[in-house]
Amino acid sequence: MTTARATKPKTPRAFPTMALEAVLIRSVGGPVCGVDEAGRGPLAGPVSAGAVILNAEDLPSGIDDSKALTAARREALEIEIKVRAVAWGVGFASVEEIAELNILHATGLAMCRAVAAMGVEPKAALVDGNYRFKLPCDVQTVVGGDGLSLSIAAASILAKVARDRLMIELDAEYPAYGFASHKGYNAPIHSAALKEHGPCPAHRRSWSPIKALLGEQA
Template sequence: MANQSISDIKTIFKNTPIEKINETIDRYSSDERQGVQNMITQYTKKSINYYKEIERIHLMKHYEQANDQYNHICGIDEAGRGPLAGPVISGAVILSQEEDILYLNDSKKLSEKKRNELYGIIKEKAVSYSVGIATVETIDTINILQATFESMKDAINKLSFKPDYLLIDAITLPNIDIRQQSIIKGDAKSVSIAAASILAKVTRDKMMAEYHTLYPEYNFLQNKGYGTSEHIEAIKKYGPCPIHRQTFIKNFI
């Protein structure tokens, strides 16, 4: 080991999977060179954070484990109840309880980069996933709460497996023949709901980015349809576009 350059050791640390990093730390712990000791300090912190994250995710499996008599537990959450424009999107996700997806959380607490990364992992590792949509026309016709119910039912119906238990963020879904549990702030308490939250948020953000190319004057790329002062001024200046919710913007036009 003494013959190894610090650069070589740095490459070894960099290429070691985090779950095996403690073995590499032990291997080089007796190397007294300051550069190596700095790496050991750096990767020891990463290891500690990694195992803390595993513990956090296991705590977020509480609701899934408490209902493990059900075969397909589905987390459900929505994105887009509050904006002035665009659809409401619901995610539905059935996760394997045998496998951890680290860093799942309320989508609003994650960076856009982290959400997009987890979006891909969820789609790869979920037992089943889907998104449901309620259009602007539906929102204006039956109101946002009823439209949210419709988008959630749409997501459930698109799953490849019919769930036998639902974990839903803050909502009790009416007129459905599946047992369910509503959890306040569930997207920060349940891995399944957190995954659904990310799926819904990323899907809707991608849609709003596409709408931005059609209606750039409203800057949907940045505001995602929410009522920022810039967005409201654009509505006043240009009038509404086809994806504005008429029942939401009636006080601005």
């Protein structure tokens, strides 16, 4: 005789909305942008950031946290966001700037550049995470914001697609490392290539895993 075990139904995942934007717009009395970054963790390549002011009356369908979307869907949404948003911008901080400033402050620099690139001054920004970066407007942090705010999710898509595209370009310049496949993250094939060839100019030489490798080769 077998005993059936009741299974608890899965709670459907919530999708991002414009609720946070609506509250903040009423508070500050002007446009609100979403801001997010891509590429804080890789061993190679710049860190990127996106900034987006969405048009609440003309929202692209299917905007979500970039990590929950396929590459093809992100690329399609990137086009829709750029066409239909009130304003958008993308900014980068280079490998050299990451070494000089550290990754946290380089991320803030990329975010400032993304906000400036919009060409529209927001009254406030919704920023993914819990660190209050210094931007040229008021900042409200949102932990898990790319899954809660449509503006942050849109910014995450722009940041991710822009950085992935740049890493594919770097793959053509430095084909030994496989940047097109892993986008600079510490994948096994990336580690193997580093051990065989050493770092290239696109690598974050200030980071401890690469410093260790350089020490081994010295």
